[in-house]
Structures are given as C-alpha cells and as structure tokens.
Amino acid sequence: xxxxxxxxxxxxxxxxxxxxxxxxxxxxxxxxxxxxxxxxxxxxxxxxxxxxxxxxxxxxxxxxxxxxxxxxxxxxxxxxxxxxxxxxxxxxxxxxxxxxxxx
Amino acid sequence: xxxxxxxxxxxxxxxxxxxxxxxxxxxxxxxxxxxxxxxxxxxxxxxxxxxxxxxxxxxxxxxxxxxxxxxxxxxxxxxxxxxxxxxxxxxxxxxxxxxxxxxxxxxxxxxxxxxxxxxxxxxxxxxxxxxxxxxxxxxxxxxxxxxxxxxxxxxxxxxxxxxxxxxxxxxxxxxxxxxxxxxxxxxxxxxxx
Numbered sequence: 001x002x003x004x005x006x007x008x009x010x011x012x013x014x015x016x017x018x019x020x021x022x023x024x025x026x027x028x029x030x031x032x033x034x035x036x037x038x039x040x041x042x043x044x045x046x047x048x049x050x051x052x053x054x055x056x057x058x059x060x061x062x063x064x065x066x067x068x069x070x071x072x073x074x075x076x077x078x079x080x081x082x083x084x085x086x087x088x089x090x091x092x093x094x095x096x097x098x099x100x101x102x103x
Numbered sequence: 104x105x106x107x108x109x110x111x112x113x114x115x116x117x118x119x120x121x122x123x124x125x126x127x128x129x130x131x132x133x134x135x136x137x138x139x140x141x142x143x144x145x146x147x148x149x150x151x152x153x154x155x156x157x158x159x160x161x162x163x164x165x166x167x168x169x170x171x172x173x174x175x176x177x178x179x180x181x182x183x184x185x186x187x188x189x190x191x192x193x194x195x196x197x198x199x200x201x202x203x204x205x206x207x208x209x210x211x212x213x214x215x216x217x218x219x220x221x222x223x224x225x226x227x228x229x230x231x232x233x234x235x236x237x238x239x240x241x242x243x244x245x246x247x248x249x250x251x252x253x254x255x256x257x258x259x260x261x262x263x264x265x266x267x268x269x270x271x272x273x274x275x276x277x278x279x280x281x282x283x284x285x286x287x288x289x290x291x292x293x294x295x296x
Contacts, residue, residue, distance in 0.1 A: 005111050008223045010152065013119050015215035017126055017145070023208035024130035027201050030190060032135050032181060036142050039173065040126050043149050046165075050158045057234055059253045062158050062246075066254060069168055070265045074272035076173050080180050081276035087184045096196060 010051035018044035029094040031083050035076065042072050114155050122148035133189040139177045146170045157236050160247040 021040030028034055046065045053061025086093060121144050128141030146169040153162035181187050195201060235245035242248075254262055 005115050011219040012216045015212050019208045019212035020126040023204050026204035033138050036129050036138055050156050054156050059249050062250055063253050063258055065161050074268050077272045077276050081279040084280050
C-alpha cells in the first residue's frame with residue numbers, strides 16, 4: 001500500500017521548477033530566453049498556490065493564480081515590446097550589451 | 104495499492120517529467136524557437152497538475168492563455184525579428200558565473216524543499232470553507248462557480264484594477280514599439296534616437 005499523493009509533493013516539484021528557472025535566468029544572455037525563464041518561475045509560484053488551495057481548502061489560492069496570470073500577460077507584453085525596440089536598433093544584442101545607460 | 108492511487112501516481116510523475124524536462128530544455132536549447140516549444144511542454148505539464156488538483160478552470164486558462172497566447176507571442180517576436188539563429192553556449196564571458204548560478208539554484212531548491220518537507224505536519228488541514236469538487240454535492244461546474252463567486256465577490260476591486268493594468272500595458276507597448284515618422288517629430292518628442 002502506497003500513500004496518496006500529498007500537496008507537499010507538488011510544493012517540492014514547484015521548488016525544483018523555480019530553481020531551474022532561476023538558474024536559467026542567471027546563465028542565459030538572450031533576453032527572450034531570460035523572459036521564458038521568468039515564465040517558468042511564475043508557473044512554479046502558480047503551482048504552489050493551487051497545491052496550497054487544495055491543502056488548506058481555500059479558493060482564494062486559485063483566485064491568486066488568476067491574478068498572477070493577468071500580471072504575467074501584461075509583463076510579457078511590455079517586456080517583449082522593450083525587447084523588440086532594442087533588437088530593432090541593434091540586432092543580435094545580449095543582456096550584457098545593454099550597458100549604454102551606464103554613467 | 105488501489106487502482107485510483109496508482110493512476111494518480113502515473114499522472115503526477117508523467118506530468119512532473121514533462122514539466123522538468125521542458126524547463127531544462129528552455130535553459131539548454133541553443134535556438135530560441137526550440138526553447139519556446141520546450142516552454143509549451145512545461146506549461147502543459149503544469150496544466151495537467153492543475154487538473155490533478157481539481158482546478159479545472161485554471162487548467163483551461165493555463166492552456167489558452169499561456170500555451171496559446173504567450174508562447175505564440177514569443178514565437179511571433181522571434182520570427183518577426185529574425186533572431187532564431189543558434190547561440191554558441193560554450194562562450195562564457197564571466198567564467199565563474201555558471202558554477203555560482205548552479206550553487207545558487209541547487210541551494211535554493213534544497214532550502215525550499217527542506218522547509219516544505221519539515222513543515223508538512225505544521226500545515227493545518229482544511230481551516231477554510233473547502234473547495235467544491237465536481238461530482239460530489241455540486242454539479243460538474245462546481246470549481247468555476249466557486250471561483251467566480253470568489254473573484255467577483257471578495258476580489259472585485261482587484262479585478263477591476265487589472266483592467267487598468269492591461270490598458271496601461273497595451274498603451275505602453277504601442278508607444279514603445281511605434282516607428283515614429285518625420286511628420287510626428289513636430290508634435291511629439293521622439294523616444295528613440
């Protein structure tokens with residue numbers, strides 16, 4: 001007899017997903033892929049919210065995921081707009097090259 | 104071992120493999136297109152976990168908004184800008200960066216996982232009003248009804264504020280990415296040189 005799946009397992013899984021996203025954000029230099037890594041971290045947070053909504057029997061966790069989705073969509077729109085305007089001026093640029101404003 | 108529990112295990116672990124495999128793919132793929140497609144795998148795995156956690160509406164929204172809209176937006180930008188050439192990942196300008204990032208990532212996972220496992224008994228079971236699960240005492244749309252009552256009842260002000268956020272994001276993006284013509288220079292100050 002094996003135990004049923006607990007919400008703790010989902011939390012551990014979400015922490016692994018968040019760690020991979022944070023690692024990717026630190027090592028990759030393509031701004032688009034850095035954005036995808038931020039999406040990974042947001043999804044890890046969403047999974048945590050839903051798992052704890054089940055654990056605590058509280059629907060507010062699922063509502064919080066809803067708001068995270070909206071903010072993530074807005075963030076992607078603005079971020080990709082900035083990336084488009086940067087890459088249009090200097091194609092092939094990386095996050096390291098964006099030091100023009102440094103004093 | 105009951106069949107239902109075994110099925111839960113199969114769903115959990117296959118979705119977990121999809122999620123983590125996709126996440127690793129995002130980090131290690133050289134081409135941004137492959138990374139975006141790998142991101143779809145992760146997002147779909149998260150949607151499967153949402154279904155397993157009885158959050159049916161969020162699973163649908165996850166597939167439609169994330170896998171449908173956001174990844175398509177990524178692919179659209181990649182194709183629009185023509186930045187889909189492969190990147191040579193063996194070049195590393197700061198040699199210590201990758202080991203340090205690996206230490207940080209493993210440390211973060213270890214710390215959070217240790218805290219979660221230690222606190223598993225401290226979590227109070229069901230202090231809330233409980234989730235309506237489809238098929239028990241409510242209809243098949245129990246989850247979406249409960250979510251709607253919560254969203255439009257307790258959080259209606261925050262919900263209205265998200266519309267302001269979306270409008271600001273859309274207007275800001277249009278302003279950022281617009282190509283300014285010479286005729287506009289007289290009336291509008293240019294943002295890009």
